[in-house]
Amino acid sequence: MNPENYVILAAVLFTIGTVGVLVRRNAIVVFMSIELMLNAANLAFVAFARMQGNLDGQVIAFFVMVVAAAEVVVGLAIIVAIYRSRRSASIDEPNLLKY
Amino acid sequence: MIGTGAARMAGEVTDVAPVIQPLAEATGVFSFLWVLIALPLAGAAILLLGGRRTNRWGPYLGVFTVTAAAVYAVVLLIGLMGRSPDDRSVGQTLFEWVFVGGFTAPVAFQLDQLSMVFVLLITIVGALIHIYSLGYMEHDPDRRKFFGFLNLFIASMLLLVLADNYLLLYVGWEGVGLASYLLIGFWQWKPSAAAAAKKAFVMNRIGDVGLSLAIMLIFVTFGTVVFDEVFAVAGEASESTLTWIGLLLLLAAAGKSAQFPLQAWLLDAMEGPTPVSALIHAATMVTAGVYLIVRSNAIYDATVFALTVVLVIGVITMFLGAIIASAKDDIKKSLAGSTMSQIGYMVLAAGLGPVGYVFAIFHLLTHGVFKANLFLGAGSVIHAMNNQQDMRRYGALRAAMMITFLSFAAATLAIMGIPPFSGFWSKDDIIHAAFEVSIVAGIAGMLAAGITGFYMTRMFTMTFLGKARWEDDQHPHESKPVMTIPLIILGIGSVFTGMALLFWGDIVGWLVPVTGLKQTPLPLPTIVYEVITLVLVLAGAAIAYVKYRKDVAVEAPQDVNFLTRAARNSMYDDAINNVLVVQPTYSVTRALVGVDNRGIDGIVNGIAAFVAGSGNRLRRWQTGFARSYALAMVGGAVLVLVVLAVVRLP
Numbered sequence: 001m002n003p004e005n006y007v008i009l010a011a012v013l014f015t016i017g018t019v020g021v022l023v024r025r026n027a028i029v030v031f032m033s034i035e036l037m038l039n040a041a042n043l044a045f046v047a048f049a050r051m052q053g054n055l056d057g058q059v060i061a062f063f064v065m066v067v068a069a070a071e072v073v074v075g076l077a078i079i080v081a082i083y084r085s086r087r088s089a090s091i092d093e094p095n096l097l098k099y
Numbered sequence: 100m101i102g103t104g105a106a107r108m109a110g111e112v113t114d115v116a117p118v119i120q121p122l123a124e125a126t127g128v129f130s131f132l133w134v135l136i137a138l139p140l141a142g143a144a145i146l147l148l149g150g151r152r153t154n155r156w157g158p159y160l161g162v163f164t165v166t167a168a169a170v171y172a173v174v175l176l177i178g179l180m181g182r183s184p185d186d187r188s189v190g191q192t193l194f195e196w197v198f199v200g201g202f203t204a205p206v207a208f209q210l211d212q213l214s215m216v217f218v219l220l221i222t223i224v225g226a227l228i229h230i231y232s233l234g235y236m237e238h239d240p241d242r243r244k245f246f247g248f249l250n251l252f253i254a255s256m257l258l259l260v261l262a263d264n265y266l267l268l269y270v271g272w273e274g275v276g277l278a279s280y281l282l283i284g285f286w287q288w289k290p291s292a293a294a295a296a297k298k299a300f301v302m303n304r305i306g307d308v309g310l311s312l313a314i315m316l317i318f319v320t321f322g323t324v325v326f327d328e329v330f331a332v333a334g335e336a337s338e339s340t341l342t343w344i345g346l347l348l349l350l351a352a353a354g355k356s357a358q359f360p361l362q363a364w365l366l367d368a369m370e371g372p373t374p375v376s377a378l379i380h381a382a383t384m385v386t387a388g389v390y391l392i393v394r395s396n397a398i399y400d401a402t403v404f405a406l407t408v409v410l411v412i413g414v415i416t417m418f419l420g421a422i423i424a425s426a427k428d429d430i431k432k433s434l435a436g437s438t439m440s441q442i443g444y445m446v447l448a449a450g451l452g453p454v455g456y457v458f459a460i461f462h463l464l465t466h467g468v469f470k471a472n473l474f475l476g477a478g479s480v481i482h483a484m485n486n487q488q489d490m491r492r493y494g495a496l497r498a499a500m501m502i503t504f505l506s507f508a509a510a511t512l513a514i515m516g517i518p519p520f521s522g523f524w525s526k527d528d529i530i531h532a533a534f535e536v537s538i539v540a541g542i543a544g545m546l547a548a549g550i551t552g553f554y555m556t557r558m559f560t561m562t563f564l565g566k567a568r569w570e571d572d573q574h575p576h577e578s579k580p581v582m583t584i585p586l587i588i589l590g591i592g593s594v595f596t597g598m599a600l601l602f603w604g605d606i607v608g609w610l611v612p613v614t615g616l617k618q619t620p621l622p623l624p625t626i627v628y629e630v631i632t633l634v635l636v637l638a639g640a641a642i643a644y645v646k647y648r649k650d651v652a653v654e655a656p657q658d659v660n661f662l663t664r665a666a667r668n669s670m671y672d673d674a675i676n677n678v679l680v681v682q683p684t685y686s687v688t689r690a691l692v693g694v695d696n697r698g699i700d701g702i703v704n705g706i707a708a709f710v711a712g713s714g715n716r717l718r719r720w721q722t723g724f725a726r727s728y729a730l731a732m733v734g735g736a737v738l739v740l741v742v743l744a745v746v747r748l749p
Binding site for chain 2: 092
């Protein structure tokens, strides 16, 4: 199969993720969209590694997974903490940290 | 030996250059040279640090230290007279004080003929004034402090005249300035005294800047500040350098000796207690400028220009002081004007170069005695009149205060230059010397002598003769013996100092190795000049006697001519200083404050305001909505991509 298709798929997934982050209010959904963007990037890395015949991109993908896992742990913890205090998972409501 | 009149009358030409005498090691009686300064210094330290515990016996300790120093000074004089005339310079090095690179300045003393006469004047007149102060300051609660300051002054002044290098002299110079400040402001609860002290200090500071610049220039030029080493090579420097050194030293001398244009502080300095005026502002400290010029004669001899400026300053001050003295009604201020005038004589004589140095010092010595006498006499009168200083409120004090009257009379005749009183010998020598160099200076000296006759007779007549114009509660009486005995001694001094120094002490021959002497015959016999001077003096005296013998208005008349009005205002010295110096300084200050407020602060505040303002506007972007931040990030990423794409497109 042509590796370019994977790149196109990665771009589509990334775009979906971006739009999801920008338009959705639910923090969980936003979070999932971010995961989608990360995995789109992973897919692009692997595809490019394949195209270049070079393992570097695949190695980076593993790194990204580890970082994403860590980020999920911290992010979910924050979301749960906010939900407990505000009874809402909306991302627009906690907007106190401003000018 | 070189007699003053004899050689000149015989038509001989005298030309003796100063010699740099070998500095003999201080042995025998000289081994304790440092004690001379240490005694009053220890007195000052004990009195000022000892606090109230020393109140009871402190003043007597102060008198003792200075008297002991005076006795030792006489011993030193005898020791010095025992040496040969060209070997009378004794040095004592205590320790190395400053050594930086090639610059060294030891704490070392040099006792030679010039220092010796100063040491005698300072310690003997100082001791008499200390004794007098026991009576004058008897009821002052702070008199322990007073004697401490007086001791400090004596120590500083001795350091000034005994130093063997310019840097150590500077220490003494500042020390006497400090003591003068402390003593002028001794009654600091009087605002006028506090202001006068400050004024004296600030004006002296201007002169001190001249001295410090002169010392720097001397070091740069000669590589040393030690007197003998500088004078040995003084002639080798360029004339312009020497002229600058000479002018800067003159500035220093003008500040310390109240010479034009730095004369304004001396009249206000009379706010201090009268013994202070006698000791510091008449007999000793104000003559330090003359000492500086005469000590630096090797420098002045090589620069005609600086020497001429010295002469001109002396003449100007001589007249300024005399005119002021003629119009002031405050007895101390009148005496202060007279001091200015007499120091003007000395500076004039010093400005004549080798022709006059000796006579400057001669007049300085006789003046030190009779002026101290006049001030102490005035103090005695002020004491008797319940601190009244206005001569228009005196009159007919002769009967009430016979001793004061007699000693004051002796001093008055001395300062007027009536033969054979002491001022006659020294003043006529200055006038003769002035005629040798310049007829104008000579005539100026004669005229000023005439004015001296006027103002001294005026003072004397208003105070002791005529009718009593006392206030109702004044009952003048003679002062106590502790005050009159110094007056009697100084009165005798006023009569005989001149003759004693000239004939018995051979002051001219004594000083010549240090100062040199040039004498040429005058076109007319010296007696002619003496007679003309005497006639002028007597004319001045007669005018004053006729004018002030009868009624003197208790209030000063206001319908007076311009000169009198100016003289009453001290020749408008404050107004002139105000217009020429103070106001321009204020203007510059104001301009600088404006530049600082608007310029410098403007830039700093402007930058801060710009940063704060832009920060205020930028922080509106921080909405707190996570999604708008995300949008901004996406926008930024897209922008970067677009830019990259555009840049890489070709």
